[in-house]
Amino acid sequence: MNVPPSTTPEIERANVHAVYDHIADHFSNTRYKGWPLIDQFLTTLPVATLLADVGCGNGKYLGCNKHIYALGNDHSEELCKLCGARGFNCFVCDGISVPLRSGAFDAVISIAVLH
Secondary structure, eight states, X not given: OOOOGGGOOHHHIIIIIHHHHHTHHHHHHHOOXXXXXXXXXXXXXXXXXXXXXXXXXXOTTTTSOTTSEEEEEESOHHHHHHHXXXXXXXXXXXXXSOOOOTTOOSEEEOOSOOO
């Protein structure tokens, strides 16, 4: 079922989305090291691979492989700002309705997004 972001329940907006915006700096400071298997996967991608990281958080995986083009998105505007400050490409969107064309990416990750 594809639920448009405008119908996100208030309980999720208040207890998930608003919380991540509020704790973005602390969250980022505690999420700096990638998971080894994810890092390994990303470093094996061929040069010029197009990667989408859905729910990228602070972007810790966006810079893992300097030979690919990585695009991240997250619901938290504050986490996306942190990505931008680190020089990563990121945009704000709801992970339920990601405005990316199907089949356009060579690889997609979504790590620890569903709680």
